[in-house]
Amino acid sequence: MRTIDLKYYRFFLLLPLFIGCSDFTDITPKGQSILNKVEELELLLNDEYTQLQSWEAMYLVNDNIPAQNILDLITRHENGMPTVESVLLTWDETVDRTTITQDPQQNLYGAFYGVIGRIANPIIANVDQATGSKTKAAQIKAEAYVLRAFFHYLAVNFYARAYNPATAAGDGGVPYMLEDFPINGLAEKRTVQEVYQFILEDLESALELDALPENPAGMRVGKAFAYAVKAKVLMAMRDYAGADQAAIASLAINDRLLDHRDDRLAIPMPPFDIPFFERPRFNEEELFYQVSSFTMRYIFSPDLLASFDPNDLMLKYGELENNVATYLTGGVLLNQGGNMTSLAGVQAWFHYVMAGDFKIHYSINSLTTADMYLTRAECLLRGEDANIPAAMEILEKLRERRIDPAGYTPLNVSTKTEAIAALKQVARCENFATSKNFIDMKRWNATEPEWQTTLTKTLTLAPQGFMPRGGNPMIGWDPIPPVTTKSYILRPDSPLWIFPFPQAATNYNPNLTQNYD
Template structure:
């Protein structure tokens, strides 16, 4: 019996009993017989998954734990490993502590339960041909993008020098037999598959400029995924072309000043602060949306210092300092005198893409070509919508050295991506670039820790449940 929905609960990618799969073809009868039925699979709500470990690893945020206590206890935990950047524990204990992985499960679930069932059945389904093409193209882009998210976490950063010989992840196609072992591909093969899916989706012409909603795929998102993949591959001219193609269709960068409003403290309602409330499904810059709240997360001193002065994502974030006048509550929440988010309202689009990320790609590509003014102009298009007006000063025409330009690019990128998955993705990619890579430093109490660009900690292990079901899958470090 052909499995139409691959329940890659995914611990799997290997043999699982039939009862563990969601069958859309029970007893040989396919219930999704029309294009309209298959389109319903695309109405999926991307929510409830966080990037906490990546935000902790790259030095930005702490989970709500008593961090000094965690790192001083003798027993090893994932939070301790990521906070102390313990290389030896990453090599051994992290594997033992990773029984499963929410990202691996969720990302392959989208591929196996949504994208591939659509692609397997769409050509033979009854219905309108224009809708057929649209649904097929959306599924191709989803498959490409969620493989892109997986490969960022579990494999080395792409480098043309070793991409053809360095193993990465499985790339799950709709025609593959899930009762057989799904092969692990090289970095080059994975990225080739990503681009092949994107090229097909664009060439078929079924995608609309305005998708059904921000959780559905449109043409701007297809070009944005293409730009992200090409940037990872160090194909900068091609990445810039794709970013420009995406921006030609959707270019608005939302002005976060417009989202700042009076916000009473939930502890002392008479204590009113100016705080940002980033909306969900109504933020024009979002090309593709996943829903998540920040909640209570500690912001490291190092991450706080990386922000540009006056940045709304720092200075207008509803934080612990806004709960009670004059009371710093970091010690009570995290065991450290740090500020922390208390933002249960804003939606930061953790795993989705925004128009501003396309501007960051263009800025970096211009900078790599030595066009500093052009690069700063791209950053200004973001910054004018992020900096408190009285503190905003244009960079174009004032930055003259490459070193200073790189610093401003990093600063703008940090503010844009801190509450998402993409500071991890970007810094991991920069680790392959001499002008951009850096050793990260973190101080907790009287202890200082460092993470080098060459560290294997930038690669996460495949979880135990995946390895047990697919023993041929090898760790990438």
């Protein structure tokens, strides 16, 4: 029987807290794994997958602005005191990012490999020898294979170059942690091509078991999610025919979309009975739900808000709405000690949201049925024989469910260039407050000029602060002249698209050389 080092899998020591009282009388001989029952192994899958939020990814693509004093952040950066936030805000490629202290609480690398090491690999290593239902054993083994594939997919997208068929065999990737990895060994950094090949092998192993449920619990892996991961992986590898077939397979199991026009989703907000849109948690679009445990503020950029249709129901009535943001932002300016007063126009551009009030309920890194529709639309636009009408039909299927019927107008698209722009716009709005905009933009920017985007941003700063508009802070705030502006550009081939391995990993593994120049 394969044994598990308890020092490596410390999480396992907590298992008695979740096991019935009678199990406390069981004695496991020294040197043997305590995970020798299928029902014990399944407990590892009862995870909330927290700490997977990537503020860095959202800062980079300009979906969000750091919830800090922007003027002070930029001033300190320009005076030689950069931070992770200031580098991503200013898109400064000259800073040595390996020297910047990183918050261990936001160590995505550790979070990704934590799922692989304490959940996926222990199940794969032990389930064949475990006692219990063979049907259940096959199911949780398949789930573990999908989890291992998916979190490696996330890791390689954050810490390595986007997949390029011409260079993937030589491009540095990330470690691929298999179940027989030696406890005291140093992880080998695989090439991008090797990582993707391992991912596909794990997905095929999962699907070959034919044990994944079609209607899993919200935070458990099912067959539709497995095919969705396969679709995104093949899309990244530019196998568009294969990606389309996998997306079709996923949608054949679950093709449901939330309809934001549904009056049942509009909730009156007291005391003014303003219609308020709340996206339900564990909704039918989510293929695998991941919660966020963060309590930081969401400060949405003007660029993101401008990308939404002005009649978008979430923009008009939901967490993104800015019709009543003036008094909310006035409260921010008053109660946060001027924390955001250095950024002119904040009251019109951003909506202040605490995590406790953030009720859109998006899974931060996971996949949805909308992602599969977007995958299908992109596949239809690929190649010289692009099917623009069919792609636009899919995009309009999404748009018409998100936009107020009184203001809905189909997009007027006739060229492939216009269709690509429409796809990017719809995808960005569907995937806001997630890491998926980062992954998509990075992939599009890799080598293809017609898909690349040069991002730009201009920040208007008010060093003297703000004054209440018309003397009434409940109406809004205006910057005190003089104001200054700062403009920034992010190139499609910028090294910033590749995140640095964290010091917590590189300090102990010399194999983890950075993948950017």
